[in-house]
Amino acid sequence: MEFRVLGPVRVIVDGAPADVGGRRSERCLLGVLLLHIGSVVTMGRLTELLWDDHPPARSRAAVQVLASRLRSGLAAAGAERYGVRLVTRAGGYVLEGDPERVDAHRFRVLCDRARTVPDPAGRLALLREALALWQGPPLADAATGQVRREVLPGWEELRLAATEGRLDCQLSLGEHADVVDELRALVAEYPHRERLVELLMLGLYRAGRRQDALAVYEAARRELAERVGLDPTPALRDLRRAIAHSDPALDPAPRAAGARPAQLPPAVPNFTGRDDQLDALDGLADQPGAVVISTVGGVGGVGKTGGGYWHHYFRRRDRSGRLRGAGVRRRFAWSIVANPGCCGPAELVSTGPECGCYQPISAYGWPAMYAATAARG
Structure with a gap:
């Protein structure tokens, strides 16, 4: 069972909506209790929230009726099985249950977790x-109007703060081109949120639009002066100064290089009979000098990939599947060539740093199973 209040009020049981509160007042009661899950909401507070400034004459009885209907709807949806109960306590009501069942509380937990993650990519994923x-x-x-005025602004503030955090992470990751339009729309909707103005200025600057970034600052400065009689914050003024002087500190930090992939595919299970040739390739890989380039040549289907590439490297990895030996210590390049002009079919050849032509290692020595495959192909 899960409850959704970040949008229309919904109760979901086994992936399907459950009809818990048909009337708007019942859904409002459920929503308020879900936002305060685990805490008592007094009768007087519920009366204020459910009917704005015009409560019914017998408001206490009216709240009790709504609570009774809600309790019946929860029982019909099997809420008890999920540990959810509507309880009368201390002159009001409390909805008992796991806050993780409510989307609003999951949202807050994810935001709290994001603040503890130093890596912008990990923080971005959580936000x-x-x-x-x-x-x-x-x-x-x-x-109701009272709920929108007194209960919901805090949740809207959390959403805006999370949005600012997400956009900040995207700018840190070099995604300025992806967020500028969204930031423009948000600044137009919330012109007094200076953090959004900062992010828009930074995004424009990193997109190579320094004059546009400075124009955003001037527009924000005029808006603040005319509408609320304030100057921009020191942080916004400092950002304007840094942009005007093209401060290198505004450039995004270089991303740390990730670990290079070293894992290999599993060995070819049915490849046999080429130990001498693979030993010869091992010897080539262990030569001192520059890059060793080896080429496996032959007609299609003779087993170039299975034999000459993956199986060779399978011999050079440890039990974890990682490369070891010369394949790691030195650069070792491979290519798979079908029908090289100077070599016969099914011939294993290599070139080393001291030679510019093919040097046959062995010819016509592939296992019979691959010869049969070549004959069929």
């Missing part, structure tokens, strides 16, 4: 997961 839970304004189909 994207958190923001994906939002399907619209909280309690979109149930909130």
Whole structure:
């Protein structure tokens, strides 16, 4: 069972919607209790939230009726099996249950986790997961005016902060071209959020649009002066100064290089009979000097890939499947060539640093199973 309040109020049981509260007032009661899951909401507070400034004459009885209907709906959906109960306590009601069943509380947990992650890529993944839970304004189909004014602003602030965090991570990862348009729209919607203005200026600057970034600052400065009578914060002024002087500190930090892949595919299970030739290749790989380039040649289907490449490297990896020996210590290049002009079919050849032509190692020595394959092909 899960509950959704970041959008329309919904109860999901086994992946399907459950009809718990048909009336808007019942859904509003459920939504308020879910946002305060585990905490008592008093009768007086519920009266204020459910009916704005016009409660019914017998508001306490009206709340009790709504709670009774909600309790019946939860029972019909099997809420008890999931540890969810509506309980009367201390002059009000508390919805008991695991907060992780409520999307709003999962959102907050993911945001809290993101703040502890130093890597922008990992932080970005958590913030994207958190923001994906939002399907619209909280309690979109149930909130009263009082709920929108007194309960929901805190959740909207959390969403905006998470959005700013996501955009900051994307800028840190060099994705400025992907976020500039979104930032412009957000700045237009929230012109007094200076963090969004900062991010837009930084994104434009990193996209090579320094004058546009400075113009955004001037527009924000005028907006703040005319609408609220304030100057930009020191952080915003410092950013404007850095952009004007093309401060190298504004460039995105270089991303740390990831570990190079060293894992190999499994060995060819039915390759046999080429130990002498593979030993010869081992000897070539262990030669001192520059890059050793080896080529396996032959007609299609003779076993060039299976024999000359993967099986050779299978002999050069440890039990974890990683490369070892000359394949790691020195650069060793391979190519697979079908029907090289100067070599006969099924011939294993190599070239070393001291030679520019093919040097046959052995000819016509492939196992019978591969010879048969070549004959059929």
